[in-house]
Amino acid sequence: MGMVKAEELSLESVKGKVYTLDSVREALIRQEDTIVFGLIERAKFLMNSRTYGREEIPGFAGSLAEFVVKNTEAVQAKVGRYNNPEENPFFPENLPPSLVPSYSFTQFLHPKAASININKSIWKIYFDELLPSFVASGDDGNYAQTAASDLSLLQAISRRIHYGKFVAEVKFRESAQQYESLIRAEDKEGLMKLLTFESVEETVRKRVEKKAMVFGQNVTLNNGDDKNVTYKVDPSVAANFYKNWIIPLTKDVQVEYLLHRLD
Numbered sequence: 153m154g155m156v157k158a159e160e161l162s163l164e165s166v167k168g169k170v171y172t173l174d175s176v177r178e179a180l181i182r183q184e185d186t187i188v189f190g191l192i193e194r195a196k197f198l199m200n201s202r203t204y205g206r207e208e209i210p211g212f213a214g215s216l217a218e219f220v221v222k223n224t225e226a227v228q229a230k231v232g233r234y235n236n237p238e239e240n241p242f243f244p245e246n247l248p249p250s251l252v253p254s255y256s257f258t259q260f261l262h263p264k265a266a267s268i269n270i271n272k273s274i275w276k277i278y279f280d281e282l283l284p285s286f287v288a289s290g291d292d293g294n295y296a297q298t299a300a301s302d303l304s305l306l307q308a309i310s311r312r313i314h315y316g317k318f319v320a321e322v323k324f325r326e327s328a329q330q331y332e333s334l335i336r337a338e339d340k341e342g343l344m345k346l347l348t349f350e351s352v353e354e355t356v357r358k359r360v361e362k363k364a365m366v367f368g369q370n371v372t373l374n375n376g377d378d379k380n381v382t383y384k385v386d387p388s389v390a391a392n393f394y395k396n397w398i399i400p401l402t403k404d405v406q407v408e409y410l411l412h413r414l415d
């Protein structure tokens with residue numbers, strides 16, 4: 153019971169990952185969990201502005217957060233994180249090569265996908281818009297822990313948004329003719345319209361709000377009365393972050409990817 157048969161394992165690794173509209177949507181749903189937990193973990197610390205100010209680290213021009221992200225990305229690059237086409241670094245400049253034998257990831261995307269990286273915008277939105285919307289002001293001295301939780305949340309958000317490349321490829325393959333004429337006409341608005349599913353977006357927003365309620369509620373044994381439930385992160389903040397930033401940026405990545413799909 154619970155054992156994976158050897159032949160199933162080898163078959164899986166030969167076939168590689170299969171991307172369909174259902175499977176990419178499943179992946180996005182699972183990533184919601186990671187993002188919601190990431191918000192909860194970051195909310196454990198106060199704003200800790202010194203994490204984001206310059207000149208905290210002698211000889212380093214950026215912030216403490218930048219220092220942690222750059223150096224962690226370098227370590228993770230050495231062990232192959234960015235061999236996976238689902239991962240995009242925040243500081244791709246001067247990343248060291250991987251030292252480990254590379255896994256053969258399914259070649260599903262058009263080669264141009266590798267040049268799409270909107271992490272500079274994600275970085276700015278994260279610090280300017282997201283953090284102030286849910287983190288309590290003040291300083292508790294946990295700068296390293298704060299930067300570590302920023303890093304994992306930033307990586308989760310970036311992975312979700314860049315997953316748009318896979319969503320777009322699946323949609324393109326399902327309706328190649330329709331997409332091709334819009335791509336040839338460089339019709340960004342037409343592409344945006346064709347790839348948009350309003351009802352799916354609404355479901356995503358509602359589910360994210362519910363996840364923030366379920367995962368983030370302060371649990372006690374004696375409050376049978378739901379009115380007393382409090383949350384670690386305001387569920388509407390999570391839903392609005394999805395509505396205003398994550399979903400639109402995922403769609404921007406899709407449009408960007410499609411524009412180069414026939415290159």
Ligand SMILES: C=C(O[C@@H]1C=C(C(=O)O)C=C[C@H]1O)C(=O)O
Binds near residue numbers: 177402403
């Ligand atoms: C990701 C998709 O594409 C669009 C973006 C969505 C999102 O970011 O959640 C949801 C629906 C679509 O408008 C999708 O169709 O699943």
